[in-house]
Amino acid sequence: MTTTAITSDKYNNFESFEAKKLDVFIQLGKDLDEDVLSEMLYTYFQTTEETIQNFKAHFANKDFKSIAHLAHKLKSSSGQLGLQKLHQLCTDLENFVHSESSDNVELNVNKYLTLIFDETHLTTALLSNFLKAA
Amino acid sequence: MSVKNILVIDDNKNDLLMAKFVIKRLGYNPILLENPKHVIDTLKAYPISLIVLDYEMPGMTGLDVLKKIKKEQVFNHIPVVMLTGNSTDTTVKNTVMVGAKDYIVKPIDPTIFETKISKIMKDNIQTEKNEWIEYEVQKNKNTEIKIYNYSSIISIGELTLTFHTNQDYPVGFTFFSDSKLFEELEIKNPALKVESSTQTHTGFAVQCLMLGLSEAELKKIRLYQKLLHSQKAS
Structure with missing residues (x-):
């Protein structure tokens, strides 16, 4: 993998937020008579905030293995909520670290993290708006 | 359950x-x-x-x-x-x-x-x-009821079934019996609800309530008891 390959253009084909994915949580909420959607999203907001802070701490320590694990967790959570672009970014970051490429690891991980932070910021806003409207 | x-x-x-x-x-x-x-x-x-x-x-x-x-x-x-x-x-x-x-x-x-x-x-x-519990009931010449594997029936009443087993069961626990006894009597496997479980020197005596039996099925059990009684007496 080369440094030039990691740009936001590569992810243009992925939707930031696929709202349809949340229908299942709305239905679960109706069936259980609980606010499933809110609980799911609040937990996501909380854990993602923690994940971002942990990404930063592990990057400062050059702990790329832990970064790959955090990417793995965020990959699962974002995929579950229909955040396609974030899901793909996390998948690529995890794979990049596991590939044990010696090609500018720190620089490339930093590029991935920058894109992930931007996308997280955007999708958090989109999900918040969706929750308000729901 | x-x-x-x-x-x-x-x-x-x-x-x-x-x-x-x-x-x-x-x-x-x-x-x-x-x-x-x-x-x-x-x-x-x-x-x-x-x-x-x-x-x-x-x-x-x-x-x-x-x-x-x-x-x-x-x-x-x-x-x-x-x-x-x-x-x-x-x-x-x-x-x-x-x-x-x-x-x-x-x-x-x-x-x-x-x-x-x-x-x-x-x-x-x-x-x-x-x-789990296989009520392999076999009536031998002496009309004794033998149950293989895990348990043996001690008695069968109109609404209750008591068996001996090597396992303890929680009171209130409900399960279905696959006993051949019921099959022979053409009774659809009744749900058994554990009423009591008492430890004996060789295992546990478990008393169950048989749930959901119809009048016709109860009649069959009465006849079965009568038959057992008369066979034992003879």
């Missing part, structure tokens, strides 16, 4: 939450565990019917946890479903070889999750039914 517990072990709070809601909708009780190190303590604390286990966790991988469970004789019969972020051949092979029943690929699709869990729980109930 008490609600069955499903244990979910995952360090990802979002996945735990999703699993919780789906399991609740299926009518089971979810028990959630973030730290896999506490798995054996949790299994000791609750009767668990199914374990859903994440493959990739820090500190102790899902595979390590699975091996640990399979080493414990008391718990190694509990079916385990693995959650995996990737479905590569190696991952699937590893989980199946160590004894996982199935696997679900993350991100968890609630519909797939629900379908797989539901199927395994139903299969599990059937296995319990088949393996």
